[in-house]
Amino acid sequence: MNATRKTLLLLLALIALPLMASDDNPQKDRTTQEFMRRKLGYADAILQGLTLEKFDLVFTNAIKLRNMNMTNAFVTLGNPEYRQKIENFQKSVEALASHAQDGKLDLATTSYSQVIHSCVDCHKTFRHEQFLQHNAPAGEKGK
Numbered sequence: 001m002n003a004t005r006k007t008l009l010l011l012l013a014l015i016a017l018p019l020m021a022s023d024d025n026p027q028k029d030r031t032t033q034e035f036m037r038r039k040l041g042y043a044d045a046i047l048q049g050l051t052l053e054k055f056d057l058v059f060t061n062a063i064k065l066r067n068m069n070m071t072n073a074f075v076t077l078g079n080p081e082y083r084q085k086i087e088n089f090q091k092s093v094e095a096l097a098s099h100a101q102d103g104k105l106d107l108a109t110t111s112y113s114q115v116i117h118s119c120v121d122c123h124k125t126f127r128h129e130q131f132l133q134h135n136a137p138a139g140e141k142g143k
């Protein structure tokens, strides 16, 4: 459990830091942005639930994550790879919800790390692409 928790914290730090670093992006018509920020809140609440063994917190926030996914431009454009990534993401969230419901802390923790993996996996491919799309007219914007 200790090692797992450390890995989780490390993973979170790896995710959170680059995202925080992008906070100073100028506000544009980025509908996905607000949406994704909420995901971060849910993921945070799930971590809280796991570390404090509050399974209801894990469950309700996993369901919230599960239910928000289909508004992104990549979905509306019907990008098949994006759909695939969403499906992987949703599967891991569903596993998480189900383990939380069963009160299985270790299994839920493992599922949580898979959820975070899916966040990062999708971002590796699409976040950058979308970032370039959004910022293309303004030219290069590093940070």
Ligand code: HEC
Binding pocket: 019, 022, 030, 031, 032, 033, 034, 036, 037, 039, 040, 043, 065, 072, 082, 085, 086, 089, 115, 116, 118, 119, 120, 122, 123, 126, 127, 130, 131, 134
């Ligand atoms: C299926 C693909 C996909 C998955 C899964 C995904 N994201 Fe995202 N995420 C994106 C895309 C695309 C963007 C870029 C959105 C934009 O800039 O408009 C993004 C951007 C973000 C941002 C930055 C928003 C901002 O302020 O610029 C955060 C935070 C975020 N995601 C959190 C998460 C978390 C947490 C998870 C997992 C619980 C997750 N995302 C899962 C595709 C995904």
